[in-house]
Amino acid sequence: MNAATPSSHLAPAVLQREVPAVLLAALKARFAERCSTALVVREQHGRDESAFTTVPPPAAVVFAQSTQEVAEVVTLASQYRVPVIPFGIGSSLEGHLLAVQGGISIDVSRMNQVLTINAEDLTVTVQPGVTRKRLNEAVKSTGLFFPIDPGADATLGGMSATRASGTNAVRYGTMRENVLALEVVTASGEVIRTGTRAKKSSAGYDLTRLMVGSEGTLGVITEVTVKLYPLPEAILAAVCSFPSIEAAVRTTIQIIQLGIPIARVELIDANSVRMVNAHSKLTLREEPQLLMEFHGSPASVKEQAEAVQEIAAEFGGNAFEWATTPEERTRLWTARHNAYFAAIQSRPGCRAISTDTCVPISRLADCLLDSVAEAEASGLPYFLVGHVGDGNFHFGYLIDPDNPAERATAEQLNHALVARALRLEGTCSGEHGVGLHKMDFLLTEAGSGAVGMMRTIKQALDPHNIMNPGKIFSL
């Protein structure tokens, strides 16, 4: 990567491979109206929530209803060396769904059954099109919940494919820790299972974790078994204002270093609060805030909250508000939940270029504060939210997509931020994945040896390069 030449948000190189008419005919014959070539359907499946310049949409979209059907599509595609791109709900922020080499989109959103709830084992098996909210609805009566919550109501298939996390990861981990087993259709159309429902295993290569985060490049996920957790006996939420981002960050660092088992600790900056106030006609304090949540027994929750309040006070935290009922908690979390959309609406027609770095907690202040200073100096409108308990945060630079200078500025900020995070022993992506946007960053982060190993694995498992090609690394 040449750090002086930010280029990763520009249109990716398009090497459209031909989708032969005979393949389209075969798919139409097999799937009838569930194989669509209508432009509007294809266009909807050829983009995502990222700020990418569009590329031509996929040649067709197949709405699969079973593992067997996914396998049939992949088998046919393999025969004709045509790319396949799994599609859940389209909430990727990194261009994962773009048909950069052409091909067929396999939409699994109709594979939306919760297959088996094993409440006594704290596990559940779902089809890949089940969204996280639907999953939580389905398990509600068991007294259990699934904690992973990326911003969007993403599908379990997509969340697995991108190794997603969210606000609860500081306590409950990410998809890496929470996927127990998968069913996957491989590049040859074979159906395999990785893992079992046992909580731990040393039986062979960890194919589950190889597939989690592989972004559709090694196979199509057709079933997901994840862990569930007992709903905490007590939940206490709190919001606290700070005189500066630094004070909020230093509070967070101390909470984590002391090992307080906080369930959520989210930073929102004053810009975000201002945007939320404008968007929702609220009067929240326009200061950096930490939103926190404590899970446990009543006694343990109280203990955690007291310890945190003491730490926050040392760093000038004030205006603590507490909430125990679900309604009060929802109100407290409003600013965080609405930040993204409030930000987008604060500048009509804008797109947000999101950063996703994650650093060791001791480096968080160094990484974040210098990047805030750079964002301020740039003059671009931006907002900052962060899963700071994990050392992960997102700037959203709000650019006019038709203004190349603004895009270039945002890219420069992102490049500087990533370079800083890597120097501080962090990663370019905490939870969004590499997709199209971070291929150069990944190379810098992991080095050509490790990326070479990834590429070797990809080539071995997908010799015709048909599984979501052109993502993670160039190939």
Next chain:
Amino acid sequence: MNAATPSSHLAPAVLQREVPAVLLAALKARFAERCSTALVVREQHGRDESAFTTVPPPAAVVFAQSTQEVAEVVTLASQYRVPVIPFGIGSSLEGHLLAVQGGISIDVSRMNQVLTINAEDLTVTVQPGVTRKRLNEAVKSTGLFFPIDPGADATLGGMSATRASGTNAVRYGTMRENVLALEVVTASGEVIRTGTRAKKSSAGYDLTRLMVGSEGTLGVITEVTVKLYPLPEAILAAVCSFPSIEAAVRTTIQIIQLGIPIARVELIDANSVRMVNAHSKLTLREEPQLLMEFHGSPASVKEQAEAVQEIAAEFGGNAFEWATTPEERTRLWTARHNAYFAAIQSRPGCRAISTDTCVPISRLADCLLDSVAEAEASGLPYFLVGHVGDGNFHFGYLIDPDNPAERATAEQLNHALVARALRLEGTCSGEHGVGLHKMDFLLTEAGSGAVGMMRTIKQALDPHNIMNPGKIFSL
């Protein structure tokens, strides 16, 4: 696998590859006295704690002192297509260290430096020859600890390679959850880094987790970065006797299903207690026991212990003993810690054939009780210990290694147990790995498709099949 023909404990097929004299000469020239061809040294490196019939030892042992030296050995071996077998401390239970295809043992026990303690980030980076006890000594002054504790004082390299766990895994996870990053020498002699010190990442394939549990077949681990945890403010240990194994197991199941964050919950059966009493001249109650430990704040520990005592009482648990000081805790844990050696010594000259199944917690009673009945019926002396909070337990069948009938009986018991665990959606290996012993079991568990995928990855990353060949799957 033909379940009717237990064969996996028999001597593995030996296809010794030639180690050319020119390679030995080159190693001698480079490493001088740190390249040994003395029979006693080779024999010590050609076996482990498993009950395998020995195969010829490696042709030489190189005591490497740096990553660069490991890379040099692998590069030379690669040139001559000669196998290399990484060796830590020799505590494998599955034949991982046997030179089944000949080759060179790379002993990394002298790479035993704790490289960087990042107390504020709760991480530490070590060389692969550091043992878990040495690591805990090194971090003691920081108020942190490393919880993963397989029975042996294993090396971090070996623990990573086998995805080890132990008694604390029920709360702290296994090596899968606790390794953040690795340095690895690949089959071509290249040095790569997987992962960063960031707590989470979505940056590309999870090479860290691919290497963890790969049993030396994909590379030699030369550096390990793991998570640390704050020493709990309070630790409370307890031992409790039960009228039956079933009562102890049902107590465990309920503890886990209620989400009580117990740090350890270990089962030892009456046989084990009897052997420990004989071995250590103790008078412990010769009944099934649960040994438990609670970590947290004083209030939380008390709360957990009260909840558990109430559950245990419902299942007839009695004779609760509590311990808070380190000395008292050590005394309570004596039976568990000494079980293996007490068992071995209960029958002079015997070897223990260890099982390692792990099942979802709701299936634990079904799996365990039928297997106890079978072990009783067999007439073989045995003991049973288990990390039952994870659904993982070990029978040790004490056989006379020179008596083929006893070996066959133990194998039949193990086969029946594994078949049962797989029916109950479990795994053949919770923590010991596949090695030589469980290759057939893995095939049954994962299926030919998934094992085929593992083999494809292996062939792509190690085209000359020199990295600890003949383990996990036949190749």
